[in-house]
Amino acid sequence: MDATIQPASRPISSWKIFLTVLGPGLVVMLADTDVGSVITAAQSGAQWGYKLLLLQLVLVPILYIVQELTVRLGIFTGKGHGELIRETFGPAWAWVSVSGLGIATVGALLTEFSGVAGVSELFGLPRAVGVLIAAVFLLAVVWTGSYRRVERIAILLGLFELVFFAVALAARPDPHAILAGLAHVPLGNSEYMYLVAANIGAVIMPWMIFYQQSAVADKGLRPEHYRHARLDTAIGAVLTQAVMAAVLVATAATLGRSNPNAQLDTVGQIAHALTPFLGTDWGSVVFSLGILGAGMVAAIVVSLAAAWGFGEVSGYRHSLENHPQEAPWFYAIYTLAVIVGALAVIFIPNLVTLSLGVEVMNALLLPLVLGFLIALAIKALPPRHRLRGPYLWLVLGVSAVTAGLGVYGGLSSIPGL
Template sequence: MPATANPPKPTRAPPDVDAPAMPRRGRFLTVFGSGLVVMLADSDVGSVITAGQSGVRWGYRLLALQLLLVPVLYMAQELTVRLAIFTGRGHGELIRDTFGPLCAWVAALALTIASAGALLTEFSGVAGVGQLYGLPRFASLPIAAVALLAVTFTGTYRRAELFAIAVGLFELVFFFVAWAAHPNADALLAGAIDIPLRDPDYRYLAAANIGSVIMPWMVFYQQSAIAQKRLGPQHLAAARWDTAIGALLTQSIMAAVLIACAATIGRAGANPTLSSVGQMAQALTPFLGTRVGNLVFGLGVLGAAMVAAIVVSLALAWGLNEVIGNRRSADADPLKTSWFRATYALCVVAGALFVALWPDLVALNLAVQVIDTLMLPIVLGLLIALAVTALPRAHRLRGAYLWIVLAVAAVTCTLGLFGGLSGAGLV
């Protein structure tokens, strides 16, 4: 892709470069939120269902992948932290200024596709929880759509971040779910090292898991959120810790979901599979009873759906505004722009209608994650290119770490693309 030899300087100096030092605790509290929120959103409904299907279909054979993806996730999101802090610009704005409008619109297209897909998965989770309580999709989905539009159009991004953390913490119930399932330790260890790579169904699910980890809207959100907070170099260490904790937390949640489903539904007969979102709640019935099991699962899924919907909406708002050339001001609220509201309303209404009519919500979720996998080369390619060219020289991606990042990105993209295409019978 075309790149300028000397990319344009930031429109403003990185914020707070000369700000007086503050205690480490104060720095962390100033930074805390963006990394954790985006990671909680990463374990959204689509990711939860993908992890659940992985456990049901393959037992513990995809567990090791969940842990191997922790450094991959951190590596990608740490670059967004670095770019935001040392350029003071969001992802879409930085792509446009560095590589031109064409590359920016390519990134915006990937963002829009991924955001629409994410909203589909969140709606599928809401529909699944509604069905647990006897609500048909045509009753639960309009309620969810109206609630999303109301929260997004009447709130501000600062309030949205705090609300997202609060509801996202409901996902922690999945750790209790895994514990309640009483997995067999010997079976867990034996399954984790049994990797049937020759099976196309396994490769397809592996690709879906990879796609559920790094998504365009995550990159756009975290970089824009940090730029919006006007964080400076003195916040870099705290922002990295925020991101590292979030990366470990989200993949631990995915591992917990996989373990719970493998230890329960995965034991039932030959080649078991999820046929509905609510079936995952049935895994808890023997341990918690139907009422409590449905409540625990419902809280976890709704928490995942809400935090992801908020993050996706903010990422879409920031990304589209940056790509069309709207500069950010300190007090500008991206949720109040007409461009965003029209696009978001269309995605929400179309997404709710699509999920209401689609018969197999589990297959829909897996397909969305695989589509995200197919966009990985664009997402990681632009991210690494920016880290090499747009940062101040002292903070650019270079040397041995550059080659490590390139190798990890190449392996991740290759495995994801090959798994997705071969699992779909295209190669």
């Protein structure tokens, strides 16, 4: 992969270095709060009030621990996730890993384009028109841009998610009810545990790991950028969970009080349910901006993760610094992912109801995803930067508990289990 950050000829202040390094962590975290995550958070608040708010806070350090390993691997090996698995454990395991990525990519793209379709229908535009406009935009961004340009556009799109903070404030949550919800965690309830699994799967996803490690390598970050790249990841982890918490608080303060059984499987249903509390025009417009930002940045990240992942495993050129003629398969995979996702949502409208199921599927994939990540951090890194000592046991413990809760919550909803 070609480096886009060149060695400095004279000393540069720390904040300027940080601004140069800033990007992979922030982009992947903004994409983390995608349409499926927003719907999951909304249903969590509507059905359980503030009882799942504590989970959003607990997931901040867990998310950072996981994604920091991708930064470490990308910087100190200079290789993407799939490529490193292939070189360390062999092609067969690499294809196992990228197969999980492919499954997660399909599910994610269905939710992203479903969000775009929902916004289109909310304002009287045929879903096909809205989805096709979004697909053409996504293709144009990647086919005509370098890594740096794609990253900047992704950040700009993702920042629209900040409107969810305004939505939460407008809902006027009760501080006493929030504190009461934080103290009540009904772990014995299977429906609650299903949403626990969905929230975990909405925060730690296979494509995030592939994307950030590949982006770090494609951007050309080096060991001297490690400290700033970790800060980039930490800021992103706090921001994405704050957005999730804002959506949960908004629905808990409104629907959680008045209509906890409201159907919230689509963007339109959430917007219409919040309208009485936020105002007809203001509520719909602001909520739609957040959804569009979430869906579009996630669609870019998910599709690029797939293109990078399959490129790294199969060996074809896989960098945004290569022109389409130089890396035809890379751009072909990206294009195929976008087109298939868009067409599926256009012709099979009821796919929008799969949002929670997609997040639970991500949770069920966690043992595979986290297992590969930790194994690489133990074996593939230079000795000085490998996981070892107390931190290794911390990472193993956090990963085991997180993956265990995700799998348990997902399986607990299956009758007879």
